[in-house]
Amino acid sequence: xxxxxxxxxxxxxxxxxxxxxxxxxxxxxxxxxxxxxxxxxxxxxxxxxxxxxxxxxxxxxxxxxxxxxxxxxxxxxxxxxxxxxxxxxxxxxxxxxxxxxxxxxxxxxxxxxxxxxxxxxxxxxxxxxxxxxxxxxxxxxxxxxxxxxxxxxxxxxxxxxxxxxxxxxxxxxxxxxxxxxxxxxxxxxxxxxxxxxxxxxxxxxxxxxxxxxxxxxxxxxxxxxxxxxxxxxxxxxxxxxxxxxxxxxxxxxxxxxxxxxxxxxxxxxxxxxxxxxxxxxxxxxxxxxxxxxxxxxxxxxxxxxxxxxxxxxxxxxxxxxxxxxxxxxxxxxxxxxxxxxxxxxxxxxxxxxxxxxxxxxxxxxxxxxxxxxxxxxxxxxxxxxxxxxxxxxxxxxxxxxxxxxxxxxxxxxxxxxxxxxxxxxxxxxxxxxxxxxxxxxxxxxxxxxxxxxxxxxxxxxxxxxxxxxxxxxxxxxxxxxxxxxxxxxxxxxxxxxxxxxxxxxxxxxxxxxxxxxxxxxxxxxxxxxxxxxxxxxxxxxxxxxxxxxxxxxxxxxxxxxxxxxxxxxxxxxxxxxxxxxxxxxxxxx
Amino acid sequence: xxxxxxxxxxxxxxxxxxxxxxxxxxxxxxxxxxxxxxxxxxxxxxxxxxxxxxxxxxxxxxxxxxxxxxxxxxxxxxxxxxxxxxxxxxxxxxxxxxxxxxxxxxxxxxxxxxxxxxxxxxxxxxxxxxxxxxxxxxxxxxxxxxxxxxxxxxxxxxxxxxxxxxxxxxxxxxxxxxxxxxxxxxxxxxxxxxxxxxxxxxxxxxxxxxxxxxxxxxxxxxxxxxxxxxxxxxxxxxxxxxxxxxxxx
Numbered sequence: 027x028x029x030x031x032x033x034x035x036x037x038x039x040x041x042x043x044x045x046x047x048x049x050x051x052x053x054x055x056x057x058x059x060x061x062x063x064x065x066x067x068x069x070x071x072x073x074x075x076x077x078x079x080x081x082x083x084x085x086x087x088x089x090x091x092x093x094x095x096x097x098x099x100x101x102x103x104x105x106x107x108x109x110x111x112x113x114x115x116x117x118x119x120x121x122x123x124x125x126x127x128x129x130x131x132x133x134x135x136x137x138x139x140x141x142x143x144x145x146x147x148x149x150x151x152x153x154x155x156x157x158x159x160x161x162x163x164x165x166x167x168x169x170x171x172x173x174x175x176x177x178x179x180x181x182x183x184x185x186x187x188x189x190x191x192x193x194x195x196x197x198x199x200x201x202x203x204x205x206x207x208x209x210x211x212x213x214x215x216x217x218x219x220x221x222x223x224x225x226x227x228x229x230x231x232x233x234x235x236x237x238x239x240x241x242x243x244x245x246x247x248x249x250x251x252x253x254x255x256x257x258x259x260x261x262x263x264x265x266x267x268x269x270x271x272x273x274x275x276x277x278x279x280x281x282x283x284x285x286x287x288x289x290x291x292x293x294x295x296x297x298x299x300x301x302x303x304x305x306x307x308x309x310x311x312x313x314x315x316x317x318x319x320x321x322x323x324x325x326x327x328x329x330x331x332x333x334x335x336x337x338x339x340x341x342x343x344x345x346x347x348x349x350x351x352x353x354x355x356x357x358x359x360x361x362x363x364x365x366x367x368x369x370x371x372x373x374x375x376x377x378x379x380x381x382x383x384x385x386x387x388x389x390x391x392x393x394x395x396x397x398x399x400x401x402x403x404x405x406x407x408x409x410x411x412x413x414x415x416x417x418x419x420x421x422x423x424x425x426x427x428x429x430x431x432x433x434x435x436x437x438x439x440x441x442x443x444x445x446x447x448x449x450x451x452x453x454x455x456x457x458x459x460x461x462x463x464x465x466x467x468x469x470x471x472x473x474x475x476x477x478x479x480x481x482x483x484x485x486x487x488x489x490x491x492x493x494x495x496x497x498x499x500x501x502x503x504x505x506x507x508x509x510x511x512x513x514x515x516x517x518x519x520x521x522x523x524x525x526x527x528x529x530x531x532x533x534x535x536x537x538x539x540x541x542x543x544x545x546x547x548x549x550x551x552x553x554x555x556x557x558x559x560x561x562x563x564x565x566x567x568x569x570x571x572x573x574x575x576x577x578x579x580x581x582x583x584x585x586x587x588x589x590x591x592x593x594x595x596x597x598x599x600x601x602x603x604x605x606x607x608x609x610x611x612x613x614x615x
Numbered sequence: 616x617x618x619x620x621x622x623x624x625x626x627x628x629x630x631x632x633x634x635x636x637x638x639x640x641x642x643x644x645x646x647x648x649x650x651x652x653x654x655x656x657x658x659x660x661x662x663x664x665x666x667x668x669x670x671x672x673x674x675x676x677x678x679x680x681x682x683x684x685x686x687x688x689x690x691x692x693x694x695x696x697x698x699x700x701x702x703x704x705x706x707x708x709x710x711x712x713x714x715x716x717x718x719x720x721x722x723x724x725x726x727x728x729x730x731x732x733x734x735x736x737x738x739x740x741x742x743x744x745x746x747x748x749x750x751x752x753x754x755x756x757x758x759x760x761x762x763x764x765x766x767x768x769x770x771x772x773x774x775x776x777x778x779x780x781x782x783x784x785x786x787x788x789x790x791x792x793x794x795x796x797x798x799x800x801x802x803x804x805x806x807x808x809x810x811x812x813x814x815x816x817x818x819x820x821x822x823x824x825x826x827x828x829x830x831x832x833x834x835x836x837x838x839x840x841x842x843x844x845x846x847x848x849x850x851x852x853x854x855x856x857x858x859x860x861x862x863x864x
Contacts, residue, residue: 046746061675062731064771065683123752126741126803128764135754154764159682163767167740174735206720235677269645270652270698271679349761357680360699361647426746475659475671518661519670523630524721526673 029054030436031443032429033200033215035186035242037063039158039418040401041221042165043425044432049177051433056213057169058181058202060237064166067223067235068421071158072354073142073278074150075122075418077115081132081139086147088112093598093612095416098144098310099381099409100556100566101600102255102574102593107388107406109597111423118422119151125164129153130350140350141281142414144310146608150415155276155353158418181213185529186242187458189218189249189397192450197396198443199451201458206524210458212451214443216436217396219428220246221421224380224402228537228544229490230482232377233265233274243384243403244536247543251392253577253586254405255382256540257547260412260557261491263314264337265376266362272376273361275337276354277414280307283342286318287370288327288335297321305605312411312557313605315375319491322374329372338370377490379417381408381557382544385576390428391435398432400424405574410556465531466522470514474531477515481508481541489545493560498549505541509584512538543577543586550588551575568600619644621653621702622664625672626712627722635719638672639664639708650690650697650711651676674723681837684770687714687777688723694777696837714777727773733793734771737816741806753804766799766845768838775832775842787821791832794823795845801852814849814856823849 030053034041037059045055059066078091092112096103123129123137129151130138139148153160172178184202187210192198199214225240226232247253264279264286265272280286286307287296298317299306307314318335322328328335339347339355344367347355358366383405390398390406400421407420488494488501512535519527553567554560572593577586598612620641628635641664642656651674658671676686679698686697689712691705702709717725755763775791776782782790797813800806817823823846832842 043746050745061677061683061685062727062771064731065677065685067678069682069770070678070680117748120748120751121746124741124743124749124805126752126800126806128755128760128767131755131757131760133757135756137751153767156682156768159770160764160767167734168743168746170731170735171738171740171742174738235683236679237677268679269648270655273680353682360681361649361701363647473659475655479659518668521629521670521721524673524724527671 030216031056032217032219032432032436033058033213034219034221035200036066036221036223036401037182038066038068038221038223038401039162039165039421040425040428041219042162042169043422044219044221044400044429045169045178046165046172047426047429048433049172051430053433053436055178056181056215057178058184058186058200058213060183060185060205062182063169063180064163066162067238068162068418069159070233070235070274071418072155072274072276073281074140074152074157074415075119075161076142076149076413076415077119077151077419078112078147078149079116079119079137079139079151081136082148084147086149088115090147091115091149094145094609095413096409096598097603097609097612098413099411100603101409101572101595102258102555103407103409104594105597106594110427111407111420114423114426115419118419118426122161122164125168127153127160127164140278141308143277143280143308143314144305144413146305150278150281152278152350154349155278155351161418161422186222186245187532188454189246189394190451190454191249191394192446195394197394198446201455203462203529205529208522208525208528210455210462212455214451216439216443217398217432219398219400219432220384220403221399221401221425222403225537225540226377226380228482228541229377229485230479231270231272231486233262233272239533239537240540241533241536244533244540246384246392246397247577247579248536248539250579251394251397252385253382253540253543254385255547255575256543256577257551257575258381258410258557259377259490259544260311260379260381261315261375262378263311263318263375264373265378266358266371267374267376268361273357274378275358275371275373276351277311279337279339279351279354282339282347282350284337284339286314286335286337288321288329290327302605304607309605310411310413315491316559318375333374334372335374336370337373339366340368340370375491377486379412381405381410381412389431390424391431396435398428400428410558461532462528465528466517466520468515468517468531470516472511472515473518474515474527474534477508477511478534481505481538485541485544489548491559493548493558495549495560495562498545502542502545502549505538505545509538539579539584546586547575547577547588566602572600621648622708623653624708624710625722627672628713628719629721631718631720638669644702648702650700650702650709651679651686653702672723673721682770684772687772687774688712689714694774694835696772699837714773716777716782717773727771730771730773730776730790730792733789734796736789737793737797738809738813739793739796739800741800741803742809743805755804759802763799763802765840766795769795769840770838772837774835774837778831778835780829780831781825781827786825788825789817789821791826791842791846794826794849795840795842798845798849811856814853817849818853818857823853
């Protein structure tokens with residue numbers, strides 16, 4: 027008997043973890059990834075991974091981790107899912123330890139842990155300042171073992187095109203195009219897991235990799251998947267501005283004692299420490315970002331009048347810095363030319379992470395049966411603001427749940443993909459081939475990359491740190507105009523061999539629709555919560571807005587249609603955030 | 616805008632079996648500009664130095680902060696990561712070309728699959744019993760961890776293959792990076808259990824003995840991995856292992 031097969035789209039932490047779990051459950055995997063899985067964006071995560079292993083005598087516990095995560099996320103996350111993740115976190119860290127990740131150690135040889143933002147406990151395990159890279163490599167190695175055994179077939183350099191959905195609305199596989207040969211093919215599967223990462227490129231420049239376009243999620247949204255909490259975009263407080271990207275300077279720098287400051291009346295002013303005595307430089311990201319933004323944009327106290335403040339590690343022993351933060355200091359040195367061990371770094375906030383994403387249930391299944399999602403492309407773990415070092419955790423945890431849940435779904439599914447009418451596959455393939463032909467004949471006057479650049483500037487200007495309703499309305503109108511200009515694109519390149527323009531133009535369509543989901547979601551939500559901040563409505567409003575934004579694609583109007591779902595608050599009663607003082611314990615609901 | 620420009624000469628190729636050609640570009644200069652920014656500029660305005668419209672140059676890049684290993688290419692003849700190569704540090708015209716030791720796919724893109732295949736051959740993984748909840752891994756002294764971490768930063772970027780005179784069409788040499796991975800996994804307390812299986816893989820044809828000690832690999836490694844040191848250590852390990860095998864110890 028042939029083994030049943032699950033297709034996994036995306037080879038970052040979530041996709042690889044799901045793959046391992048599926049193989050262990052006896053099924054085979056087709057792993058489809060835009061790039062060599064070893065080059066997935068998970069490599070960019072720096073500071074560490076959270077898990078309450080309680081190795082520092084601080085009475086830490088998964089419950090405390092759970093409460094910090096909910097509190098930091100302004101109580102928008104569904105609690106059962108977050109509780110599941112925090113309980114599994116220590117086990118996940120130990121699993122990576124067994125896989126050989128070179129985590130920093132204590133003198134006794136145990137894993138070392140450091141502090142991160144939004145907590146007063148040391149619960150972040152780390153491998154220098156390249157933890158994401160090291161975790162990804164560990165999973166890449168484990169998957170390679172199964173690849174050598176023939177249990178996993180990798181399709182690297184393949185671009186996801188469409189889900190294949192039958193008349194009953196069930197997902198039966200996908201189509202993908204090989205970037206090099208430009209062959210497009212059907213991948214039949216008994217279930218599909220999407221682990222395609224975040225949509226940072228919608229904002230043009232961000233801390234994300236060039237591959238984080240959000241186009242796979244955008245296409246699935248166009249095909250009927252619900253996109254939840256799209257308006258919640260994390261702006262990381264400490265990035266180095268650059269022409270091609272905003273390079274992240276990890277929160278772990280502050281975990282190791284870095285101080286954020288600028289000059290006021292000729293004196294260094296440690297404004298976060300002043301304003302938030304309990305958490306100091308380790309307030310959650312949304313708060314640090316708004317403070318830095320306010321200092322630079324409103325108070326005009328940025329360094330030399332520019333939009334920059336100092337992130338300073340120069341008072342810390344250089345030996346210690348090299349062992350614990352080496353990776354990011356090298357990045358700063360290579361790209362900026364200054365040695366952060368000697369002079370303070372200059373930083374400004376940058377788009378970093380999407381809390382929102384494809385809606386999933388407790389089993390990581392989207393509203394389309396047979397289609398699962400895990401990692402940054404799903405919305406489930408972080409509420410209105412993600413805590414540092416929870417992203418590696420949520421990516422791994424998402425894959426750890428999605429894999430077995432998809433396998434269970436396949437076992438219980440009465441109809442195998444082999445019994446599905448062949449026309450279901452051929453009709454999607456034909457539609458996708460027709461689209462490629464149409465793109466290759468686009469001969470208007472718009473450059474697709476320039477159009478994308480303009481969209482990024484528009485989104486960054488209007489839909490990031492501070493959101494004003496009148497600007498959101500204007501941005502949405504501009505997006506509609508850009509959608510019209512899209513039709514007038516010139517493909518520039520008709521070579522039928524690694525033609526990047528084709529996949530970029532195809533993906534840009536879904537990115538534009540997600541941009542509308544983000545912008546309109548922000549417009550409707552008249553409150554401030556976590557990363558979503560409106561001066562017109564400066565407070566959190568639980569009575570009206572403690573609810574999940576659900577965007578569904580209206581094909582006729584090419585516009586999102588919004589509904590709102592209850593948030594699960596079954597474990598801890600939502601309470602007001604206040605980082606000026608120590609967090610009080612959560613009260614059980 | 617300062618009006619200053621950057622002059623680029625790029626080796627291009629429309630497909631794996633097409634004839635290579637050189638095309639020149641002028642792009643606007645910007646402060647702290649890297650090679651990728653220049654290529655992005657060409658993509659937004661694909662016009663060559665003669666003012667003729669052309670196809671956008673194709674290249675590979677992902678993270679833009681030198682942790683993914685994608686953007687390897689020859690910059691003024693040297694194998695480098697394009698993202699961390701700043702324009703202001705280079706002589707102009709800046710000459711970009713695909714790596715030569717791997718087959719060219721299009722423009723600056725090459726096929727590096729053989730590096731990944733080599734990782735399979737040398738069993739570059741820790742053989743765990745499964746992803747189940749089985750408690751922590753072995754304790755490791757921090758000083759050992761520190762140098763092993765240096766080895767574990769290998770991005771499989773291929774620069775060491777490009778620089779190595781013994782990686783060529785006439786040799787079956789497995790290459791410096793996969794050898795260093797053997798040392799990494801053979802040092803880990805759990806990885807050690809399969810150490811001999813990995814040594815078996817590198818003692819045959821195309822293994823350790825194909826290294827000519829040119830030491831170019833360590834020089835070009837963007838992560839400064841001590842590749843030559845790894846190879847020397849493996850030579851010791853295989854010698855010991857050969858004795859052991861010979862005497863059936």
